[in-house]
Amino acid sequence: MDRAWPNLHKTEEAILRISPTGDLRWCGATVLAKAEQHLGIKDPQRKLLESHLGDNSHQLDENFRDLAVRTLHAANDAADSERAQVRTFRNFLLSSILALTVLASLSVIWGFAAPGALAEKTCFYPAGVRQCPVGAGEPSGVDLMLVEFIGMCAAAVAGAISLRHIQGTATPYMVPMVLMLLRIPLGALSALLGIILIRGEFIPGLTYLDNSGQIAAWAIFFGIAQESITRMIDQQGNRVLDNARGSMREFGTVPRE
Structure with missing residues (x-):
C-alpha cells in the first residue's frame, strides 16, 4: 500500500500531462480541489491555477497544463507526506x-x-x-x-x-x-x-x-x-x-x- 500510492500519483500526473485538449479543460476543478485539500489556500501555485480557472469559465487550457501538472504533483507529494x-x-x-x-x-x-x-x-x-x-x-x-x-x-x-x-x-x-x-x-x-x-x-x-x-x-x-x-x-x-x-x-x- 505504501508503494502503491506514489505509483498511483505518478500515473495520475502522467494522464494529466498527455490528456487530449478536449478532456483537459474539465480537469482543472479536480486538481484545484486536491490542491486546496493538501496544500491549503495560501499555496501560490494553487492561487494561480484558481485565478486562471476563474478567468476561463472554470476550464483548463493548454497554456496552463504545466501549471496544473506541477500543482497536482505538489498536492500528491503533500498527501504522501501526510501518510508518511x-x-x-x-x-x-x-x-x-x-x-x-x-x-x-x-x-x-x-x-x-x-x-x-x-x-x-x-x-x-x-x-x-x-x-x-x-x-x-x-x-x-x-x-x-x-x-x-x-x-x-x-x-x-x-x-x-x-x-x-x-x-x-x-x-x-x-x-x-x-x-x-x-x-x-x-x-x-x-x-x-x-x-x-x-x-x-x-x-x-x-x-x-x-x-x-x-x-x-x-x-x-x-x-x-x-x-x-x-x-x-x-x-x-x-x-x-x-x-x-x-x-x-x-x-x-x-x-x-
Whole structure:
C-alpha cells in the first residue's frame, strides 16, 4: 500500500500531462480541489491555477497544463507526506508497545529467578506479618504476574472508555487500535511501579497496605492512572490523523504541526 500510492500519483500526473485538449479543460476543478485539500489556500501555485480557472469559465487550457501538472504533483507529494507521518507515528507506537512488553515480561522472569530482588518489593509487613499480592507467604514471580495482570485489565477498561475521544482515520495504519494496545503493557508497568512506590513510602501518609485486597485495589488505581500519559499521546495521534484525512478534511485547511 505504501508503494502503491506514489505509483498511483505518478500515473495520475502522467494522464494529466498527455490528456487530449478536449478532456483537459474539465480537469482543472479536480486538481484545484486536491490542491486546496493538501496544500491549503495560501499555496501560490494553487492561487494561480484558481485565478486562471476563474478567468476561463472554470476550464483548463493548454497554456496552463504545466501549471496544473506541477500543482497536482505538489498536492500528491503533500498527501504522501501526510501518510508518511501517520506511518512513522504508528511505527513509533508499535516499537513502544514492544519495548514495554519486554520490560513487563522481564520483570516477571526476574521475580521467579530472584524473588527477593523485585517480587519482595510488592509485599508489605503490617503488624509484622508479610502480605504479598497473592496473600501471606513468600514473594515470587506470581505476585508480579498478579499485579501486572490487574494493571493491564484496569488499563484496558480505561482505554475502552477513552475510545470515545479517538477519531477515525482514512489511513490503513489502524492508529486508534495501536493507541489502545499501548495501554496494556503500560498499565502493567504502571501498576507494578505504583506498588513499589507505596512500599518505598514515596506517597506521604501511605506506608503499609494491610492485605492482598488493598494491594490489588491500588494496582487497579495505578493501572488506570496511565491514562494521564496515554491521553497526551492520544492528542498527538489525533493531530497526526487530522493531517491525513483524505476527502474528509475540510477544503483550505493547512496541515497542523
